[in-house]
Amino acid sequence: MAFWTAAVWLSAAPVWAQEPTREWMTQPRDWSATLKADVEALGRILEDSHPGMFDDRNPDFRPRAEAGLAEARRRAETTRDAGGWWWAMRGLIAGFDDGHVQIGLAPSGGLPSRWPGFLTTYRGADQVVASRDDADDDAPQLGARLIDCDGVDAATLAERRVGAFRGRWFLESQKVQNGDWVFMSAANPWIPEMSACRFEVDGRAAAYALSWREISSEDLGARGTALAQRAFPDFGMKAADDGGWWLSMPSFNGDPASDAYKALTTLLAEATETQAALRAAPYVVLDLRGNGGGSSHWSSRLADILWGHDWQVAHRLPQVESVDWRASEANIAEVQAFRDQLAAADGDARMLAWADTAIAGMRGAMAAGEPLWRAMNEPRPGLDPGAAPVNPMRGRVYVLTDPGCASACLDAVDIWKAMGAIQIGRETSADTVYMELREAALPSGLAKVWIPMKVYRGRARGNNEPQVPAHVFDGDLKDEAALRAWVLSLNRRG
Structure with missing residues (x-):
């Protein structure tokens, strides 16, 4: 991993x-x-x-x-x-x-934006009006369902206007997070602004002529934030009045210089000290709202604390067959820079050893004229014969996800669900088996790209396969009171 x-x-x-x-x-x-x-x-x-x-x-x-x-x-x-x-x-x-x-x-400032006085968002498979200019009497009402525009049906319209420039439009998470772009126009010459649309209002189709005009970045930003179905809680552990625990991890950043790295280090230390209480609790919520990935070693270490070695060995995911790295000077330099940062911060010895192995392996492949270096996994030790591990977690463990969960966040869901945790919340994003990003600037100086350096072989979760919750929360993930009440009710129902 x-x-x-x-x-x-x-x-x-x-x-x-x-x-x-x-x-x-x-x-x-x-x-x-x-x-x-x-x-x-x-x-x-x-x-x-x-x-x-x-x-x-x-x-x-x-x-x-x-x-x-x-x-x-x-x-x-x-x-x-x-x-x-x-x-x-x-x-x-x-x-x-x-x-x-x-x-x-790379520079600050987005392209000037236009809108027709309203924005839509996805509610299930439907695109509905979720934000509008209250002063515009000609805009469709809130909740109106989009049928088509200029003769193009709603699904095709979204794919052409948004999916073609966002990618992975087959994922629910992409539609949830980017659906409001259907009625945004940000100086994109490759797609035209629509002239007229039909919406279903009170069970009847109604036609609307669109009047496009500029909207300030501040106004559009506020509307986008209000429509976003994501929350970003603070890092930390909190005990609930009913004895349950919430562990919030809105990032798995692996950069030793980052605030998230320091916060996660503190959280794991607190979880270690509180291990007995966590294991005895009626439930534990592992809150991944806001988490878009980072380093998968954080979730592995938390699994050690909660479930212990024997339970993990008995319930772990199938081992990844191998990892193939693109062997190049640029990729070596990226891993070396990470290693230097880690060493300067007195980072995890296992991560330092991993970086040393990857650097040496890529150099060896280059010397041999091979484009890829294969890192084989060593066989993992099994349980002692006759061992019957007992789950040390007395109560249920819930993994709370949102549509932005990707990369190492997905690795965490993989690991914890294999241990017996129950996924709740919203369907996640998804990733391919290409991993470990390198940053590179483009000649214009106006943009940067991030490109994977390695590929997993034999990962249990498929390519671009999301994780689907056993229990879906239909409310606002930013509503802490409603969310906690829902989890408590869920746990009582059993």
């Missing part, structure tokens, strides 16, 4: 969430040449860093990457502005359908 994964999701944050400084968009620049240079650079980065380019178990990867690069080059021929550059790059990245292939704007 990965000991660390750089979970950076800059492009998952919509541009309206950024500061409104936009000088970079108006400075004189040949945007066609800018796009061409960034596309060619991304092609070189993929070749140098991504194991998929040499993955004989995924022969479609290279042709798909080359097709995406070719489409972006075609778009460069007619690109004339910042919007054309940005959304062509976004479309290229989305084509990988991989949350671990990411792009983020």
Whole structure:
């Protein structure tokens, strides 16, 4: 399993969430040449860093990457502005359908946005109006269900306008988190603004002519925050009045210099000291709201504290067969930089040993002229003959997830559910078997990309497979009182 994964999701944050400084968009620049240079650079980065380019178990990867690069080059021929550059790059990245292939704007300030006076969001399979300009009498009412626009049905419209530039549109989590983009227009020349739409209102179809106009980043940001179905609790452990415990972990950041690393170190120390109380509690909630990934060693260590060695050995997931690393100087430098940070912070000895092994292995593969280095897992020790482990957790353990749970957050759900934990909340995001991200700047200086460096072989959870809760919370995940009451009721029902 990965000991660390750089979970950076800059492009998952919509541009309206950024500061409104936009000088970079108006400075004189040949945007066609800018796009061409960034596309060619991304092609070189993929070749140098991504194991998929040499993955004989995924022969479609290279042709798909080359097709995406070719489409972006075609778009460069007619690109004339910042919007054309940005959304062509976004479309290229989305084509990988991989949350671990990411792009983020380096300068502050998003593209100017327009809207028709309302935004929709997903409620199940339906897109419904969830935010509107109260002063606009011509906008559809809250709760109105989208039928179609300009003759294009709602599902196809969302896929073309949002999915094509976000990727993985087959996932519920992508629709939940990005559905409000259907009626946002952020200078994207590759999709037109709609003229007229039909909504179902009170059981009847009603037509609306759309009047697009500018909306400030502050207004749009506030509306997006209100629509977001995510919460970001503080790190920590809290005992409930009924004897239950909540352990909140909104990140698994593996960077030793980060505040999250320090908070997680403190949380694990407190969990160790409180181990007896946690094991005797009527229930324990492992709260992953807000967690987008990081390092999977945090969840492994918490499993040690809660369930102990013997129970884990008896219930652990099948071992990953191996890990293949793309052997390159750039990837070696990335792991070396992480190792140096870790050593400076007196980090975990196991993680230091892992980094040393990965660096040496990639160097050996390069010396042999091999594009990939394979790290084989050593056989894991089993239980003693005749051993019958007993679950030390007296009460139920719940894993609370939201649609943003990805990467190492998914690893945590994998591990804890194998121990017997019950997933609750919302369906998670998903990831591919390509892991461990390297950051690289593009020649324009306007964007950075994050590209995987390794690939898992034989992971139990499938490619882009989300984790589905046994019990779904239909309310607002930010409503702490309602959520805690629901968990208590859930535990009483048994």
